[in-house]
Amino acid sequence: MKRVEAIVRPERLEDIVENMEALGHSGITVTQVEGHGRQKGIVEQFRGKEYKLMFIPKVKIEAVVKDELVEKIIDAIVSTAFTGNVGDGKIFVSNVEDAVRVRTKDRGVAAV
Amino acid sequence: MKRVEAIVRPERLEDIVENMEALGHSGITVTQVEGHGRQKGIVEQFRGKEYKLMFIPKVKIEAVVKDELVEKIIDAIVSTAFTGNVGDGKIFVSNVEDAVRVRTKDRGVAAV
Amino acid sequence: MKRVEAIVRPERLEDIVENMEALGHSGITVTQVEGHGRQKGIVEQFRGKEYKLMFIPKVKIEAVVKDELVEKIIDAIVSTAFTGNVGDGKIFVSNVEDAVRVRTKDRGVAAV
Amino acid sequence: MKRFLRATLTASLLTLPLLAFGQDAAPAPAPVLNSGDTAWMMTSTALVLLMTIPGLALFYGGMVRRKNILSTMYYSMGSAMVVTVTWVAIQYSLAFSGDNGGVIGNLDKMFLHGVGRDSLTYLVPENVYSMFQLMFAIITVALISGAVVERMSITAWLVFSGLWSILVYTPLAHMVWGGGWLSAFDAKDSIGAFFGVPKMNALDFAGGLVVHVSSGVSALVLVLLMGPRVRYGKDPIIPNNISFTFIGAGLLWVGWFGFNAGSALASNGLAGSAFMVTHVAAAVAALVWVLIEYVHHKKPTLIGASTGVVAGLVAITPASGYVDVTGAFVIGASVAIVSYLFVAFVKKVLKYDDSLDAFGVHAVGGTVGALLTGVFANPAIGYYFDGATGAAGGLYGNWTQLGIQALSVLVAIVVSIVGTLICYGLVSLVTKVRVEPQEEVIGLDLTQHGEKQGDR
Amino acid sequence: MKRFLRATLTASLLTLPLLAFGQDAAPAPAPVLNSGDTAWMMTSTALVLLMTIPGLALFYGGMVRRKNILSTMYYSMGSAMVVTVTWVAIQYSLAFSGDNGGVIGNLDKMFLHGVGRDSLTYLVPENVYSMFQLMFAIITVALISGAVVERMSITAWLVFSGLWSILVYTPLAHMVWGGGWLSAFDAKDSIGAFFGVPKMNALDFAGGLVVHVSSGVSALVLVLLMGPRVRYGKDPIIPNNISFTFIGAGLLWVGWFGFNAGSALASNGLAGSAFMVTHVAAAVAALVWVLIEYVHHKKPTLIGASTGVVAGLVAITPASGYVDVTGAFVIGASVAIVSYLFVAFVKKVLKYDDSLDAFGVHAVGGTVGALLTGVFANPAIGYYFDGATGAAGGLYGNWTQLGIQALSVLVAIVVSIVGTLICYGLVSLVTKVRVEPQEEVIGLDLTQHGEKQGDR
Amino acid sequence: MKRFLRATLTASLLTLPLLAFGQDAAPAPAPVLNSGDTAWMMTSTALVLLMTIPGLALFYGGMVRRKNILSTMYYSMGSAMVVTVTWVAIQYSLAFSGDNGGVIGNLDKMFLHGVGRDSLTYLVPENVYSMFQLMFAIITVALISGAVVERMSITAWLVFSGLWSILVYTPLAHMVWGGGWLSAFDAKDSIGAFFGVPKMNALDFAGGLVVHVSSGVSALVLVLLMGPRVRYGKDPIIPNNISFTFIGAGLLWVGWFGFNAGSALASNGLAGSAFMVTHVAAAVAALVWVLIEYVHHKKPTLIGASTGVVAGLVAITPASGYVDVTGAFVIGASVAIVSYLFVAFVKKVLKYDDSLDAFGVHAVGGTVGALLTGVFANPAIGYYFDGATGAAGGLYGNWTQLGIQALSVLVAIVVSIVGTLICYGLVSLVTKVRVEPQEEVIGLDLTQHGEKQGDR
Ligand SMILES: Nc1ncnc2c1ncn2[C@@H]1O[C@H](COP(=O)(O)OP(=O)(O)O)[C@@H](O)[C@H]1O
Ligand SMILES: Nc1ncnc2c1ncn2[C@@H]1O[C@H](COP(=O)(O)OP(=O)(O)O)[C@@H](O)[C@H]1O
């Protein structure tokens, strides 16, 4: 099992999740995060002053998936998250050793 | 060291953490997340229309624990998070290579 | 590539990120979390009663970095996050197998 | 609203002691400012501003998505800023000074020219009267914004506010309240005579036509011109802060006492009667709305109750100076049923994106209220514009009134449609009306205003 | 509240010029509406609605957990909707028309029958008077909800609101303000005579008994019947939005001027005096509460200051038309001390879950105020119900008044307990009073209303 | 504010019928309470409290960081609690009873001694007048807090509130409104005579000097004494809730009608005129502020519009009883330009940390308004303090007035600087003024009050 973790623009969230579901994977956890990267910060104004914010709102989409699904999931995310502008986001893949479904006490891949 | 990550119903949070602490593990980090899975979405109403929400509020409980504690922690979580209904949540276990306690600069298992 | 994940006091956030950037690493994701650990809980009052809160606001700073940068990043975080009091926080290091930059479709270390 | 005799009656009561001395030959004494009337009118004026700022801004702001809350509030704020200037500059004069063909006034009182400290309208300072009327003009424009939130450019909105208020609101206000054709008892020189309807006597105490039908219909026109929001109907659009909507509804409710009872332009029995029916209709409409929700979805919502209150207030507005408690009950219950049908079913079928139901609540509610005024107007309560005759509806033997009310609604609809089309055209000439889709996706707060509601 | 002579005095001042002409043989002139009094009463009525919607809804809504904020606000809204209808239908008549045995009125004014545009109560339109009284009825029920938030079913609440208002509020209002036994100077035909206490003369200017003791005691009864919230005492219950609570307290403060000074039913010196003591008592109570917090916990809290303000306002309510500035200081300071003891210590010891301290603030505060009225009532300020005699407390030689006050508190307590038990029983017959534990855990907003406060 | 003749005029109108009977030899009849004036003054008093609680608390609270929102609101609440007590105890008497050297009154009315139910000030109850004035005292102190939020200890603030109100506000109020030197027509025994300026006749209708210059200047003094916030200028300080700031601005706007039109102390034509110019100046200032933002940053902000409104209201305050609509336009536009320059540029250059621009908005706005009153005062509208002479500015041939206005601003500045230095010194003796840097970093809500705004 791998954890696929994508940090993307908030406005793409719904579409990405729909695409992932279309691949047959339904378990997904979403977190509101703030990103700092190459993307130029958002400029906010306050009484004639401009503030460049250090952090930009992003969402983190996490899914633990069967190994064979990893590339498909990545493709699904990339194709929907892509706009071509700085700030489109990143995907990280890491290993997951075990999983448990609380309701059934299933372990391992069966629990994903 | 392993990272044990549980995505569970928000209303079970306090009980689960108490149970984990009872096992002698105190370091825990909690994140408000939104989950998408088998659980039927929440239905919200707005002027005579019903919206099925794609995401359901969940909490993610993360604890990096000594290897020998992993199974006990899992049991502690499962026993408290269980209701038997869809949406009870999942637990994922992955490897952690190193840890640092900022205050003491301890490294490795000693820092957990 | 390693994921360096630091859970620290919210008020140190900006300084830590500046320090990390000074090392040449710009991609960082920040999450508002709540921590439970040795730090004595915050006491809140409500009509003559005191509540000790189970959880204390923290920020989690995540950065996926090239292997050779790990120690420098840790040092940068520790030196800025340190106050010497309980609650200074922890850093965890784990392995990341792959990375994708959505905008360019770069893979691996090049995407970090 | 604005009946002559009513004022005169009050005045004569006050001057009774003087008159009692048989000043038979003397000319009628000059009206003397009544401090009680003035106190109530200043209070009412403040209350009507409260309805918009922050009332309506909260009511609307709570229902949009978080990324657009400030932008939504800004529409209300923008109307207040712009319309105050245009009102003082020309609109007050055009609405309430003189008459041309029963359609519009003159420019004699531009920039309140000639309105001095001691000028009176009825027994209150004309300064206060002009401000009271201004607050109505402000909220009317602001109401429209409910239909175009989350997509209309703020620059376009500011320009539109001024134009619409001049082109649509001003003639309607004149026709109904300024002595123009719709209210005139027998307007021989008016446009009405030209169309063969010199006698109108339409009843609109506090703005069913002038405020609600006009804003609601214009809202729909704008929606049809501008199209729905990006991804409308695909993503659920979840209110960012229902408490704000509820607070807004509460402030509207409280402020509406100024709106309706203030429209008596005096602190008297008519004001008291308007106060009572206003409150009763609001509560009844909310209760009926809630009961429908129980039947329809099992769960009564706070937005539902809030919407019900507002719908009730809208519908009682034209009737508030004419009907008794029976009228209030029937009007409150009717509007809840009809409005609910519109926002829950008709909108879904017709598929237009009237974001916050400016049409479904205000045009529909205003129409229901205007028509039922023609049924329930009780001559023991209100007067026609001439102030001499009690205003009677169908239940009191005068079914013609219902026809007159229907015709006046029609006039308001036509003026609103034509006027809004012209305004839209003019605005399009100077600026783009809608923000870019990309800006809409990011949210108008950041893209139009460079601000974010909160730190998280 | 509602003293006859006061009104008459004002009237005679106004009609002085007429009288001055020696109309010796003529009958007393019919009272003439006073526009200043009317302006103030309409303003006051609007202010008292503001106290509930959105004031109290915010005050309470801010203190519960996020998952129940809308539900908590809905209780207030629900009371407003339901009680408006029951009030107009029968309650106004039962409270303020006629008298049966000093306990209740008659049904002559059902649906405001006979209340016309020109009907007056004292010198203000009866329509306004009936609405002013209605707003009191609304807030009284809404206050109770503070005790049962986060667990009472909304359906049960809506039914309870109407029943309680009829069975408990109406007789109390009649007994104290409607000319019933408790206020009557010498009520020979009343229930009081039956019990051997025909003469009562209890003082309750704006509702210490009728509003605060009744709601606070009934709240406690409900709490004991329904039991505590799930996991009460285990999980800390952290307010979801303290700013809301503060805003609510602010609106209550502002609105309370209408509540207390409005209870003079005129815009006169008595109203001015009530206005002053109301403000002073509120600020003093807040300050004392804050000082106690400094001593007790080192840290003065915003909820503490807000609670102190409300406690001060509650306690001055019955006294506001009778006491001078000295009374205001003592009443403000006393209630802060006593109420603090209740919410911080007594509740902990007795372990009942009065969620937002409806009992600790309102029953306790109302009782403190009612009793101290019997001490500080200054005959140079207020009148007994007959309007002819200045109302004197113990400090002015009339210690009997303290006994009368104590007895009247007792009566209010008994009526509230018995009435609430009956209401609870009736509600239980038609619907379950409490939501399921599972629904309580998820939150009432979603399970009862299908809504969530915000988008996150 | 507080002109004698104005009141007399109103009185004589009312008593006209009596006088008409040629009571030539009779003494002037005692003034009779006017119920309309009283209604308006009670309403105004409530509105001015609304401006602070919750108005200003929201306006300020929304602009700080989330960790300090409750603390910021607490400053306003604290002023209300403390100043109410000091005001009733001694300040009202020192400001409005008697005169010593044109600088301060006497202590005859300590604890409202001698202020009975029937005492009148002009034609309203003195109780109401004393409360109206108190609400001004409260908001003035609260305004200062805008400069020191996020770092001043609450204990220090509570002590400072009382001291400052006594030492700075009270003499200024006396000098300008209590018959002291600055307003006196010819004050031979005053400090003015000592300095060779016995005749002042400064115009300050509702508090340009007394309220805004004093609070704004004192705010700057405090800022300079206390230093900037930790990491000021390094971290962006993002408002935690811009909607709150907007709601606050809205409540300030609405409440300001009570502030300015209430300062007529009657419900008459002057009040009406003040009402109108208040609204116009507010809207014009907001519009001009927005236009500057369009030019400067392309994006009009909601905080900008809100700030513009407040700046306009501040500037029209001293002028509101003297100028006509032309003055309102010019004053509104001028203050927007000057204030914008201050908050956007001057502050940046001078590098002081006036957190929420108490100086840039209030001192600057108050000065602009006070000076322009000397230009635009129209003798057809307002009176000098003697009530007999119309107050004329430069445009009406009396350019001396501009000099007088400048001198009076200077006096207010000097009193504020000296007084604030003394207060700061005294506070430092009893408690530390600033919280520890560590507490500041964590936030004042938790460290000073043991509370958190929300559950997340
Ligand atoms: N190495 C990293 N570790 C953690 N988060 C990262 C990393 N690089 C990027 N991110 C996250 O991805 C977001 C998008 O990255 P950014 O550099 O702005 O755009 P792009 O991927 O187009 O170069 C950032 O805001 C940050 O949240
Ligand atoms: N494979 C997964 N990867 C990430 N999160 C998951 C995964 N599966 C489930 N989750 C999280 O766990 C929550 C509960 O899962 P769900 O499928 O609803 O219930 P159940 O575990 O009872 O089948 C989801 O809302 C989601 O947040």
Ligand SMILES: Nc1ncnc2c1ncn2[C@@H]1O[C@H](COP(=O)(O)OP(=O)(O)O)[C@@H](O)[C@H]1O
């Ligand atoms: N083993 C762990 N797993 C996950 N999070 C941890 C762990 N230990 C500590 N934390 C997080 O780090 C924070 C700081 O730890 P704490 O024990 O309070 O202080 P210290 O590191 O000074 O002993 C905690 O609030 C918690 O969020």
